[in-house]
Amino acid sequence: MKDLEQFSAQRRRVLMGMGAAGVALAGTALSCPAMAAASPAQVTEAPSSDKTEDRHDFHGKHQTGITTPRPASGMLVSFDVLASDREDLERLFRTLNERIAFLMKGGEVTQVDPKLPPVDSGILGPVVTPDNLTITVSVGESLFDERFGLASTKPKRLIRMVGFPNDALEADCCHGDLSLQFCSNTTDTNIHALRDIVKNLPDLLLVRWKQEGSVPPQAPAKPGVPAQSARNFLGFRDGSANPDSNDGKAMDAIVWVQPDSDEPAWAANGSYQAVRIIRNFVERWDRTPLQEQQSILGRVKSTGAPMGCQHETEVPDYAKDPEGKLTKLDAHIRLANPRTAETQANLILRRPFNYSNGVNKNGQLEMGLLFICYQADLQKGFITVQTRLNGEPLEEYLKPVGGGYFFTLPGVTGDKDFIGRSLLNATQPTTNA
Amino acid sequence: MKKSPLALLLTLGLLNTPFSAFAATAPLDLVGPVSDYKIYVTEQLDQLGSHTQQFTDAVKKGDLATAQKLYAPTRVYYESIEPIAELFSDLDASIDSRVDDHEKGVKADDFTGFHRIEYTLFSEKSTKDLGALADKLNNDVKDLQTRVAGLTFPPEKVVGGAAALLEEVAATKISGEEDRYSHTDLYDFQGNIDGAKKIVDLFRPQIEQQDKAFVAKVDKNFAAVNKILAKYKTKDGGFETYDKVKEADRKALVGPVNTLAEDLSTLRGKLGLN
Numbered sequence: 001m002k003d004l005e006q007f008s009a010q011r012r013r014v015l016m017g018m019g020a021a022g023v024a025l026a027g028t029a030l031s032c033p034a035m036a037a038a039s040p041a042q043v044t045e046a047p048s049s050d051k052t053e054d055r056h057d058f059h060g061k062h063q064t065g066i067t068t069p070r071p072a073s074g075m076l077v078s079f080d081v082l083a084s085d086r087e088d089l090e091r092l093f094r095t096l097n098e099r100i101a102f103l104m105k106g107g108e109v110t111q112v113d114p115k116l117p118p119v120d121s122g123i124l125g126p127v128v129t130p131d132n133l134t135i136t137v138s139v140g141e142s143l144f145d146e147r148f149g150l151a152s153t154k155p156k157r158l159i160r161m162v163g164f165p166n167d168a169l170e171a172d173c174c175h176g177d178l179s180l181q182f183c184s185n186t187t188d189t190n191i192h193a194l195r196d197i198v199k200n201l202p203d204l205l206l207v208r209w210k211q212e213g214s215v216p217p218q219a220p221a222k223p224g225v226p227a228q229s230a231r232n233f234l235g236f237r238d239g240s241a242n243p244d245s246n247d248g249k250a251m252d253a254i255v256w257v258q259p260d261s262d263e264p265a266w267a268a269n270g271s272y273q274a275v276r277i278i279r280n281f282v283e284r285w286d287r288t289p290l291q292e293q294q295s296i297l298g299r300v301k302s303t304g305a306p307m308g309c310q311h312e313t314e315v316p317d318y319a320k321d322p323e324g325k326l327t328k329l330d331a332h333i334r335l336a337n338p339r340t341a342e343t344q345a346n347l348i349l350r351r352p353f354n355y356s357n358g359v360n361k362n363g364q365l366e367m368g369l370l371f372i373c374y375q376a377d378l379q380k381g382f383i384t385v386q387t388r389l390n391g392e393p394l395e396e397y398l399k400p401v402g403g404g405y406f407f408t409l410p411g412v413t414g415d416k417d418f419i420g421r422s423l424l425n426a427t428q429p430t431t432n433a
Numbered sequence: 434m435k436k437s438p439l440a441l442l443l444t445l446g447l448l449n450t451p452f453s454a455f456a457a458t459a460p461l462d463l464v465g466p467v468s469d470y471k472i473y474v475t476e477q478l479d480q481l482g483s484h485t486q487q488f489t490d491a492v493k494k495g496d497l498a499t500a501q502k503l504y505a506p507t508r509v510y511y512e513s514i515e516p517i518a519e520l521f522s523d524l525d526a527s528i529d530s531r532v533d534d535h536e537k538g539v540k541a542d543d544f545t546g547f548h549r550i551e552y553t554l555f556s557e558k559s560t561k562d563l564g565a566l567a568d569k570l571n572n573d574v575k576d577l578q579t580r581v582a583g584l585t586f587p588p589e590k591v592v593g594g595a596a597a598l599l600e601e602v603a604a605t606k607i608s609g610e611e612d613r614y615s616h617t618d619l620y621d622f623q624g625n626i627d628g629a630k631k632i633v634d635l636f637r638p639q640i641e642q643q644d645k646a647f648v649a650k651v652d653k654n655f656a657a658v659n660k661i662l663a664k665y666k667t668k669d670g671g672f673e674t675y676d677k678v679k680e681a682d683r684k685a686l687v688g689p690v691n692t693l694a695e696d697l698s699t700l701r702g703k704l705g706l707n
Binding site (some may be wrong): 080084117203204 | 695702705
């Protein structure tokens with residue numbers, strides 16, 4: 001504050017001392033402000049980031065954007081596939097593959113005759129920076145209808161999302177043939193990637209709905225202290241009890257479809273993606289007593305610790321609290337994850353983003369959670385967990401309005417492979433790369 | 434300017450890149466199609482003029498049924514030559530602005546033209562208080578005819594018009610929001626498509642010289658759109674209302690429309706026009 005005052009006082013002095021020559025000089029400075037030596041930061045100076053070159057390898061057994069850390073910016077886009085036959089569907093997957101590989105790696109944009117529209121939107125400049133981008137491709141139940149002859153290879157648990165009792169699903173933000181989850185350090189990087197894909201696939205993809213979200217960055221963890229989860233728009237830390245995504249065995253059990261499962265062979269190393277746009281009634285929530293908020297969630301708001309605990313990472317011992325004196329029996333975290341031997345089968349990997357969409361007709365804020373989770377078994381995972389949550393006290397403050405279920409395709413193993421190849425091959429002898 | 438060495442190199446690299454991938458079409462080769470296009474526009478405007486006269490006569494006579502019937506077939510002539518009409522932004526606003534263009538909606542004083550009349554005819558099911566609006570529309574259309582007659586058609590606007598018409602379709606026709614009271618969007622849809630196809634047809638030899646496969650692809654997508662539109666033609670030569678369009682057909686229109694919009698956006702460049 002003091003620095004600011006000094007600065008403006010200095011400016012005032014300079015301005016007031018200026019005569020005609022001063023004005024002329026100011027004019028020169030204005031025409032090329034960057035020339036001014038050691039000038040203080042300009043209003044329009046861009047925030048700097050040393051992470052624009054961060055990149056994930058597109059190739060791998062699994063797709064990225066699932067167990068890779070969730071960056072600050074996320075976007076889920078659902079599409080209708082406009083392809084009319086398998087040939088077109090293959091062209092769709094091959095083009096997606098090529099665009100995603102480029103966008104995640106980055107590089108120079110092809111320049112064309114300036115009499116033509118540029119091939120790239122230019123949002124990231126002439127050299128595309130990956131900026132930690134991942135694009136995760138998943139397919140919806142409707143892709144397995146009569147259009148492409150894929151019905152016989154549909155993942156066993158893939159269904160069209162059915163509304164839960166508290167849902168008020170809006171038709172224009174539900175379901176879809178294909179979903180793309182974009183995650184990167186900045187909204188602009190996600191938007192650049194989406195516009196690239198839209199421009200390159202005008203005859204094959206139609207955007208059905210889209211939801212963007214964010215994760216607030218946390219201060220760097222102190223040595224010896226576990227990193228803290230980001231907060232959602234209810235003000236609570238979200239993700240505290242998420243399984244350890246660095247634990248390969250746990251991920252195999254919870255997230256990835258295994259080769260020896262009862263799923264079609266092509267689906268191995270894929271995952272089920274459940275997406276939910278969950279509106280939060282934030283005004284009402286903010287008018288709710290703290291102790292009630294905490295008992296509804298089952299956590300201490302300030303620390304994120306379970307009730308009666310000190311740290312977010314502590315595990316509540318519900319066996320010692322059978323009547324729900326400490327953590328209510330219908331508290332959100334207790335219903336979602338009762339932490340019993342049997343409910344271990346219902347674990348899911350959550351990857352949510354906070355969203356904010358403007359204002360509704362009553363002048364209330366349209367915001368909430370873009371909930372995304374991954375699991376090897378949709379039925380045992382999200383559907384079971386959400387069914388346990390049906391009727392929870394938190395419902396008074398939530399209204400799921402959109403989303404859908406998708407199957408996240410297995411990873412692209414190398415240059416000879418492309419996204420969706422195993423799916424296409426499952427109903428057709430061979431599709432060469 | 435703060436520039437990284439990489440960015441500088443890139444700029445220099447750019448400067449060395451031969452930009453003119455397409456040989457500019459000889460200006461003389463464009464004279465024929467451009468003047469043919471002017472004849473087409475003039476004919477369309479003549480039709481617009483006489484149909485608007487009949488339409489506004491019916492409105493002023495209070496003949497609601499006839500006015501409703503003439504609304505869509507009259508507008509279609511405007512829709513087919515919209516890129517030229519839009520060169521006169523004042524007239525375009527007074528003839529063809531939509532309710533969304535006005536903060537005060539239907540009550541806005543400057544909301545005039547086809548869609549304002551459409552509102553009363555189809556939403557209020559009345560011709561009440563439309564006299565002045567009908568006269569204004571008739572006069573605006575006559576004014577447009579006069580102004581277009583005196584206009585030298587810039588080739589880049591003519592060629593660019595094909596893309597502009599497809600942008601119209603992509604932005605307002607797919608959703609059925611253009612004619613929201615009468616639901617006669619398919620007339621406009623066809624008008625836009627026909628107007629764009631006309632431009633492609635007039636410049637066909639010049640475009641084919643540059644890129645034969647391109648023309649084939651564009652033709653294929655025009656045919657795809659026309660095939661779906663034809664499904665909704667009625668016996669009297671008109672169209673079903675937009676709410677009758679099946680969801681599957683609406684989706685099937687999107688791919689060819691968006692692809693045409695992408696492809697036709699390169700048309701000016703292909704002909705070497707700035």
